[in-house]
Amino acid sequence: MTEIKTVAVAGAGTMGAGIAIVAARAGFDTIVFDVSDDNLEQSRVQTEKFFARSVERGKLDPQDVDQILARFTRTSDLKDLASADIVIEAVFEELSVKQDLFGRLNDICSASTIFASNTSTISITEIAAGSGRDPQVVGMHFCLPAQLMKLVEMSPGMNTDPAMFTKAWEFCEALGQIPVKTQDSPGFILNYFLVPYNNDVIRLIEAGVAAPADIDAAIKTGMGYKMGPCELLDLIGLDTQVLLCDAFYRVTHDPRATVPPLLRRMVAAGRLGRKSGRGFFEYEGGAMFGA
Amino acid sequence: MQFNLLNYGNSRSFPEPHPLLDSATPFDASQRDIAVLVGENAGSQLDQVVGERRAILVELYTECLGVWTGESRAEEGSNVLGFARFRVGDDDPSDLVELVRQPGTSPEAIAAATQLFESAGFTVAVCMDQAGRIIDRLMRPYFNEVLTRLDQGLATASDMDLTLKLGLGYPEGPIGLLERSGLHHHYDVTQALFEVYGTPAFAPARRAAVAKQRKDFEDN
Numbered sequence: 001m002t003e004i005k006t007v008a009v010a011g012a013g014t015m016g017a018g019i020a021i022v023a024a025r026a027g028f029d030t031i032v033f034d035v036s037d038d039n040l041e042q043s044r045v046q047t048e049k050f051f052a053r054s055v056e057r058g059k060l061d062p063q064d065v066d067q068i069l070a071r072f073t074r075t076s077d078l079k080d081l082a083s084a085d086i087v088i089e090a091v092f093e094e095l096s097v098k099q100d101l102f103g104r105l106n107d108i109c110s111a112s113t114i115f116a117s118n119t120s121t122i123s124i125t126e127i128a129a130g131s132g133r134d135p136q137v138v139g140m141h142f143c144l145p146a147q148l149m150k151l152v153e154m155s156p157g158m159n160t161d162p163a164m165f166t167k168a169w170e171f172c173e174a175l176g177q178i179p180v181k182t183q184d185s186p187g188f189i190l191n192y193f194l195v196p197y198n199n200d201v202i203r204l205i206e207a208g209v210a211a212p213a214d215i216d217a218a219i220k221t222g223m224g225y226k227m228g229p230c231e232l233l234d235l236i237g238l239d240t241q242v243l244l245c246d247a248f249y250r251v252t253h254d255p256r257a258t259v260p261p262l263l264r265r266m267v268a269a270g271r272l273g274r275k276s277g278r279g280f281f282e283y284e285g286g287a288m289f290g291a
Numbered sequence: 292m293q294f295n296l297l298n299y300g301n302s303r304s305f306p307e308p309h310p311l312l313d314s315a316t317p318f319d320a321s322q323r324d325i326a327v328l329v330g331e332n333a334g335s336q337l338d339q340v341v342g343e344r345r346a347i348l349v350e351l352y353t354e355c356l357g358v359w360t361g362e363s364r365a366e367e368g369s370n371v372l373g374f375a376r377f378r379v380g381d382d383d384p385s386d387l388v389e390l391v392r393q394p395g396t397s398p399e400a401i402a403a404a405t406q407l408f409e410s411a412g413f414t415v416a417v418c419m420d421q422a423g424r425i426i427d428r429l430m431r432p433y434f435n436e437v438l439t440r441l442d443q444g445l446a447t448a449s450d451m452d453l454t455l456k457l458g459l460g461y462p463e464g465p466i467g468l469l470e471r472s473g474l475h476h477h478y479d480v481t482q483a484l485f486e487v488y489g490t491p492a493f494a495p496a497r498r499a500a501v502a503k504q505r506k507d508f509e510d511n
Binding site: 143149150151153178180181182183185189190192193194196197200201204207208209210211214215217218219220221222223224225226227229232256 | 377385386387389414415416417418419421425426428429430432433436437440444445446447450451453454455457458459460461462463492
């Protein structure tokens with residue numbers, strides 16, 4: 001059970017739009033905030049397309065979708081978040097940006113409002129430090145795409161009130177998601193293991209030990225994983241992998257987290273993965289080609 | 292596909308009878324068919340079959356093929372390839388064959404070996420002759436990190452396994468996999484890799500070292 005009724009999602013990018021879909025689908029009044037009206041409009045279109053597909057696939061009735069869509073409000077005025085019981089931020093992955101947002105919301109929202117951060121690499125404790133209400137700040141890291149992935153990594157900051165963490169946990173369950181508890185440490189669980197592992201894969205290719213297709217075939221058949229690491233890197237985006245490495249190395253100084261030279265060259269050459277049509281593999285119209 | 296089979300002791304890739312092995316033709320030194328050497332002593336018997344064969348395939352364990360063929364100037368390579376069916380600890384071997392080549396290995400030998408294994412239903416991944424081949428080289432540092440972070444209290448074992456299953460579509464979490472298949476094996480594999488590469492990522496994690504010591508204690 002959760003006392004939370006109104007959810008605000010700050011940041012209408014891919015992640016924020018996905019989290020808002022999860023909230024509205026679970027029955028919460030959902031306020032989507034972004035400084036850019038274009039982003040808000042784009043997220044509205046994406047959201048409607050997503051639910052239209054849900055109807056096509058028979059997962060939802062058209063009436064349900066009308067009800068869900070009616071739960072959304074969109075705004076570029078931060079003051080409209082005053083009524084939120086919880087704010088989940090999915091803004092740019094930069095400490096000062098997140099601190100500034102929560103600092104301003106601290107004056108706008110009610111004293112009981114919980115602030116949750118969807119950060120993947122920044123410390124929850126550091127984000128909370130700038131908020132003026134660090135006992136009420138928790139980490140809630142959704143996976144991409146949030147509207148399809150059930151997992152949420154939840155972490156308390158150093159000063160988070162355990163009762164607040166419990167409230168956020170119950171809210172997460174009420175969203176229909178599956179929370180796991182992790183320490184407030186870089187990359188939490190998923191990215192902590194994935195970012196250096198993906199770099200090892202790139203270094204293996206760079207060293208000429210095996211080709212991407214052979215690596216993917218080995219991992220999929222040998223380990224039974226659904227996706228090979230090269231396929232996954234192409235999906236994540238090689239430019240995103242660079243950003244993750246940089247964010248990671250800054251805090252961990254783990255040599256495995258440094259950007260492999262091949263990765264930098266591929267990004268410079270415009271081979272960003274699926275989104276640019278070519279990464280470790282080639283893509284055309286969503287289909288994958290070649291070795 | 293015609294091939295000769297030579298058995299030299301217990302095989303980690305083929306611990307049980309397998310249709311591929313059953314289809315072998317009797318060894319004939321004058322033949323030019325593929326020769327497959329299986330068993331723990333396969334590599335040391337390589338000189339029994341040298342010759343003008345389409346390919347000579349030697350089962351490998353953690354060692355490099357170069358131990359059996361010799362190496363010089365990164366120009367080594369012939370019709371001899373190494374192979375191993377990937378398996379984790381005591382688990383059954385998977386359907387993946389890691390096929391080990393050297394810089395100068397003939398493309399015809401690689402093609403013949405690939406065809407032989409694929410015709411028996413295996414997936415073949417070709418890789419250079421380096422320690423850990425593909426999977427162990429990539430997965431063992433990651434398994435080490437999981438075991439280390441478990442010690443450091445990052446999350447409970449269940450939550451770590453659940454996260455990696457849900458987040459990455461793994462059929463089983465790494466902790467569950469390692470404990471079920473024998474954590475002491477992880478020590479053996481990483482120790483062998485650490486001796487070659489010498490980087491901390493391959494150093495056996497504490498939990499694996501304990502499992503190994505305990506296994507030795509129980510066995511003696």
